[in-house]
Amino acid sequence: MRIIAGTARSLPLKTIDGLDTRPTTDRIKETLFNMIQQDVPDCYFLDLFAGSGQIGLEAVSRGAAKAFFIENAKNAAACIQDNIRFTKFEDACTLLQTDVISGLRTLEGKYRFDLIFMDPPYKKELEKEVLTFLSHSSLVKPSAKIIVEAALETDFSYAEELGYTVLKEKCYKTNKHVFLQKEK
Template sequence: MTRRRPPSRKPRRPAAAQAKRPGRLRLIGGEYRRRQLPVLDHPGLRPTPDRVRETLFNWLTAVTPGARVLDLFAGTGALGLEALSRGARQAVFVEGDARVARQLADNLATLGAAERGCLITADALAFLADDPTPFSLVFLDPPFRQGLAGACCRALEAGWLTEEALIYVETESAHAPEVPASWQLHREVRAGDSTGRLYRRHPAGAGSPHGDAC
């Protein structure tokens, strides 16, 4: 009598090998919808979750097309890339880590978005100490527990914002950022240990005009 052989099974990968698989960033709307991009395995690099990005850009539907966007502490560039996908005129990505910035540059090239995406490898606060040009939409997602959000929010008021700019600030939930008095909280979303807050700027007086520059 012929005995049946038990079905062959592929050996399972060790858990450590599975953990080393490169991550992917999925764009969720607009021109680059469903495009997937590699994410560098790097300490502290945490793309804004899909659910949060979807909620945020539902809030920003009317203002993203044609916007000039600043993505500070860009990391994977998830927010700035999503804005470009949804019709932003230009996005300036500021990232201090050279390896992370190179991956972001590669992803911009993969999407064919390098002409509208300007990448600056620099510390965010050092960038904000330079001569300002105004942005209508700003994403600020600093590393947690380093007290950077408040300092950046104050620095943005030195000419980096249009009169009624929108500013999205993502921080650890336990520490709400200190923001300028001219910013009013518009919407809020929470995911895990982080909270994203969308502010609308309402200055007392109009700011001075600036030309576009990367």
């Protein structure tokens, strides 16, 4: 796993041992960033269920002004911290080691985000819990995009009831990215 483009291009990143995380492959990460490349420069990026931190770090490498990472697992948070140090992005990155909802509450009223990415454990409906919280949160700028990495069979039919528009769904072999935006 590595940074694909930008100021930290080709730098290898640490990953977490074991099966507790599913790092996004370089190919899928590249596809994702090709779809959001216009939104990344100078943005505030929020990486939820951050794992190794590779998505937020890729955003900073490509010009994001600031990236925040929320990760509860101690070993994953340590991995993120190591990756932030290794890429020398300490000034642009903030890690919160806590559960996602507590982390969002901590950030509420202090920051507003242009891009929010989440890759929660599959089949636990954690994305629904986060989207419910964000539906009435000041963290989401009016033009912000929320991107959820999820299992192919994950249902997002409830999104409209929460006040979101599904902008796009990009399916891969085993998972998908769902792009949402709050309705204005």
